[in-house]
Amino acid sequence: MAAAELGKLTPELAAIQVEIEEYARGYGLDFYPTIFELIDADQLNEIAARGGFPTRYPHWRFGMEYEQLSKGYHYGLQKIYEMVINNDPCYAYLMRCNGTIDQKMVMAHVYGHCDFFKNNQWFTHTNRKMMDEVANHGTRVRRIMDRIGVEEVEDFIDICLSIEDLIDVHSPFIKRRNTADRFDFTEETRDDSNKAPRFDAKSYMEPFINPKEKLQAEQNRIDEQTEETPCPETPERDVMRFLLEHAPLKAWQADLLSIVRDEAYYFAPQAQTKIMNEGWASYWHSTIMINQGLTAADVVNYCDHHSGTMASAPTQLNPYKVGIELFRNIEDRWNRGAFGREYEECDDFAKRENWNTGAGLGREKIFEVRRIHNDLTFIDEFLTLDFVREHKLFRFGYNPNSEAYEIESREFPKVKRQLLESLTNRGRPMISVVDGNYKNRGELYMQHEYSDVELQMDQAHDTLENLHRLWNRPVHIATFLEDEQVVVSYDGSEHHLRSGNAEDLADDSEDAA
Amino acid sequence: MILDIERDQRRFKQIVRGKIRENLRKYITHGEMIGRRGKETVSIPIPQLDIPRFRFGDNGSGGVGQGDGEVGDPVGKPGEGSSGAGGAGSEPGSGHFLEVEVDLDELAEMLGEELELPRIEPKGTASIMSDKAKYNSIRQTGPESLRHFKRTYLNALRRQISTGNYQPDNPCIVPIKSDKQYRSWNDVPRPEVNAVVIYMMDVSGSMTDEQKQIVRTEAFWIDAWLGKQYKGIEKRYIIHDAAAKEVDENTFYHTRESGGTRISSAYQVCAELIEKSFPVSDWNIYCFQFSDGDNWGDDNQKAFELLSDKLLPAANVFCYGQVESPYGSGDFIDALRKQYSDNEKLVLSEIEDREGIYESIKTFLGKGQ
Numbered sequence: 001m002a003a004a005e006l007g008k009l010t011p012e013l014a015a016i017q018v019e020i021e022e023y024a025r026g027y028g029l030d031f032y033p034t035i036f037e038l039i040d041a042d043q044l045n046e047i048a049a050r051g052g053f054p055t056r057y058p059h060w061r062f063g064m065e066y067e068q069l070s071k072g073y074h075y076g077l078q079k080i081y082e083m084v085i086n087n088d089p090c091y092a093y094l095m096r097c098n099g100t101i102d103q104k105m106v107m108a109h110v111y112g113h114c115d116f117f118k119n120n121q122w123f124t125h126t127n128r129k130m131m132d133e134v135a136n137h138g139t140r141v142r143r144i145m146d147r148i149g150v151e152e153v154e155d156f157i158d159i160c161l162s163i164e165d166l167i168d169v170h171s172p173f174i175k176r177r178n179t180a181d182r183f184d185f186t187e188e189t190r191d192d193s194n195k196a197p198r199f200d201a202k203s204y205m206e207p208f209i210n211p212k213e214k215l216q217a218e219q220n221r222i223d224e225q226t227e228e229t230p231c232p233e234t235p236e237r238d239v240m241r242f243l244l245e246h247a248p249l250k251a252w253q254a255d256l257l258s259i260v261r262d263e264a265y266y267f268a269p270q271a272q273t274k275i276m277n278e279g280w281a282s283y284w285h286s287t288i289m290i291n292q293g294l295t296a297a298d299v300v301n302y303c304d305h306h307s308g309t310m311a312s313a314p315t316q317l318n319p320y321k322v323g324i325e326l327f328r329n330i331e332d333r334w335n336r337g338a339f340g341r342e343y344e345e346c347d348d349f350a351k352r353e354n355w356n357t358g359a360g361l362g363r364e365k366i367f368e369v370r371r372i373h374n375d376l377t378f379i380d381e382f383l384t385l386d387f388v389r390e391h392k393l394f395r396f397g398y399n400p401n402s403e404a405y406e407i408e409s410r411e412f413p414k415v416k417r418q419l420l421e422s423l424t425n426r427g428r429p430m431i432s433v434v435d436g437n438y439k440n441r442g443e444l445y446m447q448h449e450y451s452d453v454e455l456q457m458d459q460a461h462d463t464l465e466n467l468h469r470l471w472n473r474p475v476h477i478a479t480f481l482e483d484e485q486v487v488v489s490y491d492g493s494e495h496h497l498r499s500g501n502a503e504d505l506a507d508d509s510e511d512a513a
Numbered sequence: 514m515i516l517d518i519e520r521d522q523r524r525f526k527q528i529v530r531g532k533i534r535e536n537l538r539k540y541i542t543h544g545e546m547i548g549r550r551g552k553e554t555v556s557i558p559i560p561q562l563d564i565p566r567f568r569f570g571d572n573g574s575g576g577v578g579q580g581d582g583e584v585g586d587p588v589g590k591p592g593e594g595s596s597g598a599g600g601a602g603s604e605p606g607s608g609h610f611l612e613v614e615v616d617l618d619e620l621a622e623m624l625g626e627e628l629e630l631p632r633i634e635p636k637g638t639a640s641i642m643s644d645k646a647k648y649n650s651i652r653q654t655g656p657e658s659l660r661h662f663k664r665t666y667l668n669a670l671r672r673q674i675s676t677g678n679y680q681p682d683n684p685c686i687v688p689i690k691s692d693k694q695y696r697s698w699n700d701v702p703r704p705e706v707n708a709v710v711i712y713m714m715d716v717s718g719s720m721t722d723e724q725k726q727i728v729r730t731e732a733f734w735i736d737a738w739l740g741k742q743y744k745g746i747e748k749r750y751i752i753h754d755a756a757a758k759e760v761d762e763n764t765f766y767h768t769r770e771s772g773g774t775r776i777s778s779a780y781q782v783c784a785e786l787i788e789k790s791f792p793v794s795d796w797n798i799y800c801f802q803f804s805d806g807d808n809w810g811d812d813n814q815k816a817f818e819l820l821s822d823k824l825l826p827a828a829n830v831f832c833y834g835q836v837e838s839p840y841g842s843g844d845f846i847d848a849l850r851k852q853y854s855d856n857e858k859l860v861l862s863e864i865e866d867r868e869g870i871y872e873s874i875k876t877f878l879g880k881g882q
Contacts, residue, residue, distance in 0.1 A: 046518040063521030064562060154524070161564045314580045314588040321579070396588050397575035404587040408575065419577045429567050454570045462565030477567075 007038035007096065016104050023288045024111040028367065031114035032128070033089040036107065040096045044080055045069040047093060051267070052085045053134040057141035057259070059157055081309075082106040086117040086270070088128035101298040102305055108288040112281030115370075120276070122269040122374050125172035130266055137259045144252045156253055160260040162466040165428045166239035167261065169268050196222055235432040235447060240264070242433045247470050257470075271426045272374045279323015280370050282309065286324065315396060315405055317419075322391075326378070329387055330369060331362035352386075376423045383419065385412040393419075421451070429455055431477070444471045448479035455479050457488075464490040525562075621741030646698040655695025668692040708743035708797040710735065711786065713779045715804035717754040718771040719840040727836055727864055728803045729766050734874050735801060743797065749786060753779035755809075759786060776808045776845065777816040784823035798828045801877070806835040806843030813848050825858050832860045832877045 009017060017036060024031070039047070049066035050056040072078040081098065085091040092110040094103055117123050127133050145153045196218035201209040236242045240261040244254055270277065286306060294302055312318035333339055337357030346352055369378065387393075388410075395418045397408040409415065424430075430449040438445035444467065448455060460477065467475045467490075474491040478501075487505055489496040498505055578588055651661060669688035673679040679686075714720075714728055740746050750765035751757055757778035760768065783800065791798060808816070824831055835846040846861055853859045862873040 049518060049521075058517070058521055058524075060521055060524040061562070061564070063518065063523065063525035066518050066522055067525060158564060162566055165566060312579045314578045314582070315576065317577050317579055391579060392581060393577055393579050394582070394584075395575065396578050399587075402587060405575070405589045407578075407582050407584050407586050407588055409584060415577055418575065422576060427569075429569060431567055448567070456568050456570035459563075459565045460567055463567050466565065 009036050009038050009094075012100070013038065013094070013103055016100070017107055020104065020107045020111065020288065020293065023292050024108065024115070024284065027284070027287070028363075029111055029115040029284065031090060031111060031118050032087075034110065034114050035089050035091050036110070037091065037093050038096050039093055041073055041079075042070065044083065044093055044095050045073060048080050048083055052083055052091075052093075053131065055131075055135035055138045057134075057138045057157075058145070059154060061161075081305075082110060084110050084113040084117075085131065086123060086126060086128075086266075087131045088118075090114040090117065091131065099301065101294075101301045104293050104298075105285050105289055105302060105305060108293060109281045109285035111288075112284035113277060115284075116273070116277050116280045119371055120269070120273060120374075121372050122272055126266050126269060127262075133262070133266075137263070140255060140259065144255065148252055153252075153256065156256055157260065159466040159469055160240075160257050162463050163239055163243075163470075164260055164264045165426070166237075166431055167241075167264050167268065168237035169272060169426070171238055172265070195219070231436045232433055235434050237430070237432045239431065239433050239446070242436065243470050246436050248472055249470070253470075268426070269374075272376070275319040275323045275326075275375045276370065276373060276378050277323075278320045279325075279327050282320045282324040283327045283366075317393075325391060326382055326387065327366050327369070329384075330382055331366050333362075334365035335360055335362035337361070376420065379416070379419055379423060383416055388412050388415050421453075424451075429453075434478075438476060442473045444473065444475040446475070446477045448477055450480040454481055457481075460488060461490065461495050464488065464495070468492055621737040625738060625741070644700040645703050647701045648696050648698045649701075650697045650699055652695050652697040653691075653693070655697060659696045661694040661696050664694040665692050668694065706743055706797065707747070707791075707795055708739060708799065709747040709749060709791050710739055710799045710801065711749045711751065711783055712765065713751045713753065713757075713783060713800065713802040713804075714765060715754070715774055715776070715779075715807075716752045716768050716770045717774040717805075717807070719774070719805050719807055719838050720769075720836070721839060722769075724803075724805065724836045724838055725766060727867060727870060728834075730867070731803075731834065731864070731870050731873060732801070734870075735799075735877065738874075738878055739799060747791075751779050751782050751786070753782070757782040774804070774808050774843075775812045776802075776804065777812050777819055780816055780819035780824060784819055784827075787823070787827050793827045800824060800828045800831045801834065802832065803834045803836055804843075804845065805838035805840070806845035807838075807840070808843060808845045808848075813845070817848075817852055820853075820859075825853075825856060828858060830858050830860060830877075832862070834873055834877070835861070835863045837863070837865045 013036070017034075021034070045066055047054050049062045049069055051062075056062065069078070069080070073080075079095075081095065081102065083093045090110075090113075092107075092114075094106060098106065117126075141153065141157075196215050198210045198215065231246070232242060240257065243249070244257055244261070249257065289302055289306075310318065310321045310324070312321050336355055337343070337359030338352070338355045343352070343355060346355070369382070373381070389412075393410075393415050394407045395409045395411075395415045396405045398404075399406045430451075431446055432449070433444065434447045435445040437443070455477075460479075464475050464477065474489060476487050476489040478485065478487050480486065481497075481499075484499050485501055486497055486499045489498070580588075582588065651664065665688050666686055669686045669692040670679065672689075672692060673686060712732055714725075736746075736748070748762065749759060750762055751759050752765055752768055752770075753775065754770045754772040755775045755778065757775075759782060779802065787793070787798060820831070833846065833849060835843075846863060849859065849861060860877055862876040864870060864873045
């Protein structure tokens, strides 16, 4: 195991680990075995640049990440305290130069994350041997590079990354259709269902028993009846899989695409649960440290770092802060019994404020919440008017006149809506493949589910070009620009923009042809 | 253990290099960054390559924030850090660049790295020594303003513990006079290497503002680089049309004269300046001359004489940049080329437009003299 060769904990820290782990178990946190590695800042930056996996495949963007992280670190702008990998066993990296009390706090925080990884529903289908898997990916990519050439491979990876977020985050949970298996080598059985039925006949009797004209007529009738099944049958959100199954890829290309896709699926739940995951971990480091971990001498240091983690800038909502406060809010409400119909319908402010049925369900509730929710449903269900007011949340927008971001509204529905929108589909446009044989010419036609926010056109153009390189035929995406339906296309040499509905445009062109 | 981040970093840099060139050029020609030079720091972008994706465009920018303020209060400008963790638009306002403030020293370092400039070897030996006060020691006495807070309290703490006056529950530390420690200085002898940069510019009617802007930008980078190589660099400015005079920096960049061009006049002033103030034995002398090259015909001979006899022997390097002007470029550079084809100290460069600055700096400073 590659990571195990990194720094071992000092005896002092190992003792702290035992201590903290016991506290964590005492609270009912449930996690995979957790391995802490003690490494210095440069190594941590290196690993962080590779998304936490030291053995990840080589790619320039990790170099870019590293450049930013290390510059940020050396200029004193930022510092990574800790890093946890969703894996069984969990790996967590500690920075060597942190003080003992920081390490203690970080460990408590890490156990929060580990518990979340293991128990949150959205992580159930992630690969728990990802450390090994990623190392395998690395080996595969290196081998392909040796064979094909670094330039070409890296170029192709760039293309794959360009559509990395076009995956269907719900697909691990819902079996929408039988997936074609890439490794299925059984011979295709001939499918006769679309052929006109014929009687068995000796060859010299054939023209009499199965006359040609009759057969042809029957065949025509059947052809008319059976409409061609569209491909894909239903719009496919998992564009990467669609391409894997249908695009004319070479074996090594398909391999790379599937590597990028696998990793995208692995990382997706982390993007889906940023607020909850950090909130949950922060909740636990704070609970454990305040109740057990701290000595009088450490209080100031701890508070300093805790508040540093919780700080929020005006235009940047801190997921740690929102998360921990929401969990505390939920715990408090369920402890007081401040939920349910009776509470919701009460509009006496004072009464709501002092509401207490002594239900004491808080702990239980937050454990339930961490099991079943993701950020979107978490905010949807638990972000209340009172919370928004108490924590002074606002919605801001860009004002072109003053060339600055300004507070637009403090109204609860608007704030909540903005937040929910930004979390829907991890803040990315929702795009699906509608037709892999558009205009009956094997062109790729995708649909952007428009929700008042346009696509950024220059980037969309470049992405289409990349898609074209995978698909090798013209690619189209239907979206909206200035409230008008448009289809943006790339045919391999230039971009087209036509307004109108994709189906109509397809018909038009067929008529023209 | 495969942790070859250098490989990825190198590849990133290689990819960017094609891009960096673009950026650096664009950014060198940016007038604004010279405006910020007074603060000793310049903000420079860290390149970032974005992989194109389908993402949300501008009309969705905005997000949810936290804090005080009324509706309508500004909360930040685009490009100020990252904005909108909950922004509906992916990263509203943040461009492809992360801006980092660096000081001029570092900037010069980067410039050197980017242009692959050699370090300059100072001419001659550093014969002059000067003393410099350096605060690097501690004394028992001194003014209160120089009291070393940490050491003083450490002494007090040590004394209190050793005398048993320290209570961990009530850690109250009171320094007395004998605890007090003060910062103090020593005189450190330092070899002095002096350098002077003499800029000469043609301000005759044919030099437009555009040309001056080019000169100015180029001078900024030259300053940055030479300033990095020599501590305490002197700068002198000479302008000329048919007659030359020494001026201050501001005047240098903002004077507009009409009239003819007599380059020898500038050489004359320059030679006098060197003679008077910068003895060759003690100074590294750098001359940069910018003109559109439209010299009066009969003046060339005189200019060459001055150059051969006075300036070239004195200077580490003499750089002539000929800026292309809308009135057509002169032929002074050709004359120089013919006359001094084998002189190592004379560096010639033609600057066609802003894009040319990059190459020109490389030509001027690339020799490491």
